[in-house]
Amino acid sequence: MSKEIKQGRVLVVGSINTDLVARSPHLPRPGETISGQAFSQVAGGKGGNQAVAAARIGARVAMVGCVGKDANGAQRVKDLETEGIDCAGIEVDPSQPTGVAIVTVSDDGENTIVVVAGSNGQLTPEAVARHEAAIKACDIVVCQLEIPWESVHATLALARRLGKITVLNPAPATGPLPAEWLPLIDYLVPNEVEAAILAxxxxxxxxGARRAATELQRGGTRNVIVTLGSQGAYLLLEGGEGTHFPAPQVQAVDTTAAGDTFIGVFAAQLAARQPLEGAIQLAQRAAAISVTRAGAQPSIPTRAEVDGAVGV
Incomplete structure (x- = not known):
């Protein structure tokens, strides 16, 4: 691991969940009951996943989030601390249980996810403001949409005021982003479904990715990266230059957290001031490894695993 990568500082402001994962032959249709093959309970949440991905690739990572005063919350914080993540910004709220995600994974690696926000909904703009020092100390600020939108906006606005580079993963996307957000975003990173909803x-x-990215840039977002699963990723730079990055070809087992792996590794590389194209390619390799494994955080590779992977 290079010294430069170790020096990158990433702050993730976002969700922390416990994932309840059932494996089944196929995803159930409405009204259908099917027999599952296995069940597991693992660490998740887009914020937590992205923080772990950044830490495992070599960044110095801190997290701002909120867990409940329950066993799940205590375990999730312990999990993150085990990864070397600074958890001083994780608050405990006794009024709500720690967030959960109910995940079904089919034999072909596809998934459905139902997220219950729980304590993630208690991460207020006031809570974000309490951790201004953590934003000041970082190089890159990463957000998603599994916390209140007003808190995401507060984070982006504060990060912009402090001169930090911002990365927004607009997931889950339910509609266009507020217009006032877009000039606050240095890197907007949706997948193909999210890009279609936003644009x-x-x-x-x-x-199609280029058209959507161009539309999103018109609102003021500097750079857009649309991840396209097995079709790779499309980067549209602020100046209008576009590049397609083919994806490594692997046999998918579980796509859960693949996007989070990409985001975390990409942010870590940005924080370490690595070249943009190399940051995207390394993030793609890490995401490709993650889909060959089951689970969210358990699937995220380390730097040594990414560097040592053959054919990825």
């Missing part, structure tokens, strides 16, 4: 355009290919 109001179909995204089924590289050309």
């Amino acid at each position: 109001g355009l179909p995204v089924e290919s590289e050309s």
Whole structure:
């Protein structure tokens, strides 16, 4: 691991969940009951996953979030601390249980996820403001949409005021982002489904990704990266230059946390001031490894695993 990578500082402001994961032959249709093959309870939440991905690739990581005053919350904080993540910014709220995600994973690696926010909903703008020092100390600030939107906006605005580079993973996306957010975002990183929702355009290919990214840039976002699963990723830079990055080809077992792995590794590379193209390619390799494994945080590879992977 290079010294430069060790020096990168990433702050993740976001969700912390316990994932309840059932494996089944296929995803159930509405009204259908099917027999599951296995069950596991693992650490998750987009914020937690992205923090772990950044830490395992070599960044110095801190997290701002909220857990409940329960066994799940205590265990999730312990899990993050084990990864070397600074958890001083994780608050405990006794009024709500720690967030959970109910995940079904099919034999072909696809998944459905139902998220119950719980204590993640208690991460207020006031809580974000209490951790201004953590934002001051970092190089990159990463957010998602599993906490209250007003708290995401507060984070982006504070990070911009403090001169930090911002990365927003707009997931889960339910509609266009507020117009006032877009100028606060240095890197907007949706997947193809999220990009289509945000831009109001179909995204089924590289050309669709470019059209959606161009539309999102018109609102003021500097750079857009649309991840396209097995079709790779499309980068549209602030100046209008676009690049398609083919994805490594692997046999998917479970796509849970693949996007989070990409985000965390990408942010870590940005924090370490690595070249942008190399940051995307390393993030793709890490995400490709993650889909060959089951679970959210258990699937995220270390730097040694990414560097040593053959054919990825």
